[in-house]
Amino acid sequence: MSEKKVIEALIIDLVKLLAEDFQIDSLINPDATTLLYGIDGPLDSMALVNLIADIEDAISEKFSVSISLADEKAMSAHHSPYRSVTSLADAVLERMPS
């Protein structure tokens, strides 16, 4: 599996857990293209905060690196990195040390 697929799978698992916690029916079976936040995304800001922190935690546990997904790059990006599973996976990859 490519690194991107590994990270997408990890995010999908976390989205599933979040969907249970926050009772978000539309996110029970997410895939890479599932929209998360912003236009047509079902997450509110509190759920997004939890998901971002969960992803940062999981990355730190799996790869022993600490990344911050809420950085200047994310704030100034033309397209929000938080909008879908795949855009989040790209954001994680961009922030991982090579």
Next chain:
Amino acid sequence: MKTIVITGSRKGIGKALAEHYLKDGWRVAGCSRDDASIEHSHYFHFSLDVSDEDAVIAMAHKIKTDFGRVNALLNNAGIASMNHALLTPAKTVNQILQTNVVGTFIFCREMAKLMRSTDNARIVNFTTIAHPLNLEGEAIYAASKAAVESLTRILSRELAALKITVNAVGPTPIDTDLIRGVPEDKMKALLSRQSIQRMGKVTDVINAIDFYLSEKSDFITGQVLYLGGVS
């Protein structure tokens, strides 16, 4: 064992707080720019500047790996510069805002992430009576603490869903290095504006923080408690 993060724990109020909570059975993760001045098997020191985002993220990572979670955060690290506004260089302004406001914010953000899995987590920020008293000669220091108070109130709302309370304590002058340079006549004039006209003690601050940290205080958030009867 519960973990408390205390910034600015090398000296002054922060050191006394660290010693108090160690005695009380907490594990203490402290920090300051310089090396540790406390030796204790449950004390862990991080030498960093509170406004250095990468260093704070690395500290949070280490705490998460070693201890799993954080139960409380005391944003005590702070600097002041007592000077007339017309004699205050922009560099000093930036330093004060970086330490007092940016540092407090980064610690709230990073430690709140480590508090998500705990019930009854607590954040206590540090302000000063210089803000409500509009003290001359402390424009930037007081303004920085006004920002900390605003941060406290808004974060109390944003973090309520995570069961984290966010409050602030505003001490009166306490004999530490922070106020060494204040002339005696200025100090007397300041104390005369308090309802109870004496110097503060570290135990006064500890008492207020113990109250915020108590499990029973889970309905108290977004509050600023000034000591000495200042309002």
